[in-house]
Amino acid sequence: xxxxxxxxxxxxxxxxxxxxxxxxxxxxxxxxxxxxxxxxxxxxxxxxxxxxxxxxxxxxxxxxxxxxxxxxxxxxxxxxxxxxxxxxxxxxxxxxxxxxxxxxxxxxxxxxxxxxxxxxxxxxxxxxxxxxxxxxxxxxxxxxxxxxxxxxxxxxxxxxxxxxxxxxxxxxxxxxxxxxxxxxxxxxxxxxxxxxxxxxxxxxxxxxxxxxxxxxxxxxxxxxxxxxxxxxxxxxxxxxxxxxxxxxxxxxxxxxxxxxxxxx
Amino acid sequence: xxxxxxxxxxxxxxxxxxxxxxxxxxxxxxxxxxxxxxxxxxxxxxxxxxxxxxxxxxxxxxxxxxxxxxxxxxxxxxxxxxxxxxxxxxxxxxxxxxxxxxxxxxxxxxxxxxxxxxxxxxxxxxxxxxxxxxxxxxxxxxxxxxxxxxxxxxxxxxxxxxxxxxxxxxxxxxxxxxxxxxxxxxxxxxxxxxxxxxxxxxxxxxxxxxxxxxxxxxxxxxxxxxxxxxxxxxxxxxxxxxxxxxxxxxxxxxxxxxxxxxxxxxxxxxxxxxxxxxxxxxxxxxxxxxxxxxxxxxx
Numbered sequence: 001x002x003x004x005x006x007x008x009x010x011x012x013x014x015x016x017x018x019x020x021x022x023x024x025x026x027x028x029x030x031x032x033x034x035x036x037x038x039x040x041x042x043x044x045x046x047x048x049x050x051x052x053x054x055x056x057x058x059x060x061x062x063x064x065x066x067x068x069x070x071x072x073x074x075x076x077x078x079x080x081x082x083x084x085x086x087x088x089x090x091x092x093x094x095x096x097x098x099x100x101x102x103x104x105x106x107x108x109x110x111x112x113x114x115x116x117x118x119x120x121x122x123x124x125x126x127x128x129x130x131x132x133x134x135x136x137x138x139x140x141x142x143x144x145x146x147x148x149x150x151x152x153x154x155x156x157x158x159x160x161x162x163x164x165x166x167x168x169x170x171x172x173x174x175x176x177x178x179x180x181x182x183x184x185x186x187x188x189x190x191x192x193x194x195x196x197x198x199x200x201x202x203x204x205x206x207x208x209x210x211x212x213x214x215x216x217x218x219x220x221x222x223x224x225x226x227x228x229x230x231x232x233x234x235x236x237x238x239x240x241x242x243x244x245x246x247x248x249x250x251x252x253x254x255x256x257x258x259x260x261x262x263x264x
Numbered sequence: 265x266x267x268x269x270x271x272x273x274x275x276x277x278x279x280x281x282x283x284x285x286x287x288x289x290x291x292x293x294x295x296x297x298x299x300x301x302x303x304x305x306x307x308x309x310x311x312x313x314x315x316x317x318x319x320x321x322x323x324x325x326x327x328x329x330x331x332x333x334x335x336x337x338x339x340x341x342x343x344x345x346x347x348x349x350x351x352x353x354x355x356x357x358x359x360x361x362x363x364x365x366x367x368x369x370x371x372x373x374x375x376x377x378x379x380x381x382x383x384x385x386x387x388x389x390x391x392x393x394x395x396x397x398x399x400x401x402x403x404x405x406x407x408x409x410x411x412x413x414x415x416x417x418x419x420x421x422x423x424x425x426x427x428x429x430x431x432x433x434x435x436x437x438x439x440x441x442x443x444x445x446x447x448x449x450x451x452x453x454x455x456x457x458x459x460x461x462x463x464x465x466x467x468x469x470x471x472x473x474x475x476x477x478x479x480x481x482x483x484x485x486x487x488x489x490x491x492x493x494x495x496x497x498x499x500x501x502x503x504x505x506x507x508x509x510x511x512x513x514x515x516x517x518x519x520x521x522x523x524x525x526x527x528x529x530x531x532x533x534x535x536x537x538x539x540x541x542x543x544x545x546x547x548x549x550x551x552x553x554x555x556x557x558x559x560x561x562x563x
Contacts, residue, residue, distance in 0.1 A: 090341020
């Protein structure tokens with residue numbers, strides 16, 4: 001068997017349920033020396049390392065889910081996800097994209113409708129955590145731009161910025177999970193929330209957003225010009241307060257510097 | 265094909281402190297702050313570069329720690345033994361880290377972890393034949409070319425043996441080093457695990473590796489796992505180095521000299537002092553068994 005086929009077969013076997021190790025197929029089994037220890041016991045060591053290791057890496061991204069459903073339940077979901085969606089890169093920092101939509105289809109989680117949004121929140125936190133470091137736009141830099149240049153400007157959000165829109169109160173659910181003293185279960189029907197997840201320097205910051213802010217930031221993130229983003233936001237929300245929006249997000253360090261490579 | 269630039273040449277560009285003590289330990293997240301606070305007496309620190317891809321807190325600590333210790337970068341994600349070529353994106357991120365943190369040595373394993381679009385995140389076994397040798401050498405060439413330096417390649421622990429092996433593991437590694445100009449990273453615990461799992465002679469293994477091919481050694485703990493009526497030794501990096509492996513290490517030091525040696529510990533992390541004590545034990549074995557100077561020592 002060629003190396004490529006050996007590795008394909010090995011990979012396929014690792015991603016099968018554990019009982020498949022007992023019947024790996026004649027051609028595959030014939031590749032290996034027979035010894036005192038049965039082949040399936042030897043393969044079990046690998047499968048345990050592969051699935052266990054990736055599952056551990058995945059669940060480390062979801063401490064809120066772990067708190068809400070318990071480690072055993074989370075591990076069951078994670079293991080099922082890993083088998084269907086193994087990592088595609090040799091670095092697992094960002095692994096887990098799609099776990100939110102996978103949970104939507106996980107039969108035992110179907111009554112917990114807020115779980116996929118908690119997973120989305122935790123994926124966003126993880127992405128922000130590992131996003132490339134960059135610098136923020138200062139008020140001075142923004143005020144130095146000529147007013148007539150502003151509409152054509154591409155005002156970028158920081159590399160760590162993630163926008164979350166949910167019909168569940170993710171902020172209250174998160175606060176509940178983080179405070180072991182808090183026994184008051186939040187009312188998950190209490191209304192939705194828009195959140196900006198941002199890592200200005202080392203720590204992740206969470207900021208509640210109004211609908212108009214969410215729209216403006218979302219349009220900027222989708223690479224619209226400043227003029228187009230503001231115009232569309234004003235059309236949808238005539239009361240959108242642009243000066244207040246800019247002041248708030250300059251203070252939060254939401255925007256990336258316009259001169260990332262300047263020498264100062 | 266071999267890359268001309270040698271490790272000695274790379275070392276001359278080092279900005280971090282020179283390597284005066286050959287024994288290092290792994291820099292892992294639970295130890296970041298303590299290492300900065302107490303500056304433990306170890307010669308160098310090893311990182312898994314993949315943990316530092318991207319930005320954030322890990323880089324923040326590494327920025328500070330790089331001024332205090334020489335660094336080695338021991339990759340776990342290149343999948344050098346894959347039938348397909350190494351990921352250029354992985355190499356790009358690795359190179360960016362190397363350029364920024366200037367490690368005195370970089371390495372990965374003689375194993376595979378990626379097949380098609382799936383990365384299995386483990387060090388999986390290879391048949392030791394000509395086809396595998398060609399694939400491994402091609403991937404070492406690609407890596408050395410992309411990184412602009414030679415790398416070290418580590419011998420694995422394995423739990424199966426292939427029937428169509430055309431050569432022993434040490435012949436396989438030795439040939440790969442000859443063909444590509446890479447050096448070898450000898451994991452002494454892995455040699456011990458191989459000897460128990462496959463009935464090999466660990467001394468024969470060590471004595472058949474040319475002394476000038478070995479750039480680093482690793483020491484780690486393993487776990488005995490029951491398998492039917494027998495046991496398999498599994499390379500778990502979660503406990504102290506066992507006495508048999510210390511004895512083998514002394515033998516290896518007599519053959520290879522005072523080359524950089526890493527105490528590896530990657531799960532069930534103990535207090536940092538345990539790693540420092542293990543490093544001291546390795547240092548004592550080097551003192552007792554080697555006359556040679558440490559390569560890479562600051563001039």
